Amino acid sequence: MKEVKSKSTPTEPMKPTPIGYVPIHYVEKSKSVQSNFFRFLSILLGNYYGSKSQEVLNRLLDEYRLGATRDGAVIFWQIDKNGKVRTGKVMQYNPEDGHRIKEQGVAINWIHNILKKQNVLPEEWLLSQCLFGEHLLSLYPDKVVVLVESEKSAIIGSAIFPNYVWLATGGKSQMKEDKLRVLSGRTVLLFPDADGYTEWKQRAESMTYCKAIVSDLLEKHATPKQKADHIDIADWIIIQIQEGKLMSTANHLVEAEKILQQMIEKNPVLQKLIDELDLVLVDASHIASDDKSPP
Known part of the structure; x- marks a missing residue:
């Protein structure tokens, strides 16, 4: 008896999961x-910054599209x-x-979840996160990119050091390649929280x-208590401002730049190396100005 072979149905390639989007007018x-x-x-x-702070605040509001709810919560749009x-x-x-309220009943919420409950978005709508600030x-x-964990760190970092593009992963677990691929070809400085350097x-x-x-700033300079408190670069900047040490840090940057320029003058080969590696000297002199003018 002749064996009848069943015809196998060719497997169709899996279709990529469609990315869900939120209507832009909710941001506006x-x-x-x-x-x-x-x-x-x-x-x-x-x-x-004194009276000049309004200029910086307006920039942060516009660039990061910061929103607010009726009860005073901030909306960090992705x-x-x-x-x-x-x-x-x-x-x-x-x-x-400036600390996040973590009391019971004050949890993180998401706009897509709110819109689903309001039947604005369909139940099958799927979330695909991106970096906070990615649109910048x-x-x-x-500009050189600075990648941090929290949205708060990105905002405060951008406020004080605007010569960089400050982005946030939104969490330690969000250091995923599909989110980070958007950084292809860029120079990226990573500032992990005090407990995240190794990872x-x-x-x-x-x-x-x-x-x-990867910056080891917090790894090297944070105190044991600060590490136990899991401080991040935003906390560090705030402490530096309150203790009047941020100017000192900026001055060190300026001095380092001067030393490097002197080295270039003495050794032209170093300039060639900088050009070939596409290294950029960031002018930090404006940070150390006495009037703290927004750049």
Whole structure:
């Protein structure tokens, strides 16, 4: 008896999961300075920049599209490189010290979840996160990128050191290649939280698609208590401002730049190396100016 072979149906290639987007008008509608986080930011920058702080605050509001809810929570919108809105993270902060409120009943919320409950987005809508601030990459194609963990760190870092593009992963677990690939070809400085240096250093070794350097600032200089408190670069900058040491840090940058320039003058080969490696000297002199003028 002749064996009849069943015809196998060719396997169809899996279709990529469609990325869910949030209508852009929700970003525009939510734009506000009325969040407790923005209130803290206003006080912090007011103490640092004085009357010139409003210029910086306006830039941060516009560039990062900061929103607010009716109860004073801030909305950190995730907008990708194409200007598409992936979601918004809703968080409540203490307006006095800038710390996130983690009490029971004050959890992180997400705009896509809110819109699903309101039947604005379909139940099958799928979240695909991107880096916070990712949309700024196309706005500043030549700036060095600074990657941090929290959105708060990105905002405060950008406020004080605007010569960089400050982005945030949104969490230690969000250091994923599919999110980081957008950094291809860029020079990236990674500032992990005080408890994340080893993990981020290992992760950076696989980021071969960009020039990644991991900062050991907190690893080397944070106190044992600060490490136990899991401080991040935003906390460090705030401490430096409050203790009047940020100017000293900036002066060190300026001095380092002067020394490097002197080395270049004495050794032209060093300039050739800088050119070939596409290294950039960041002018830090404006940071150390006496009037703290926003760059």
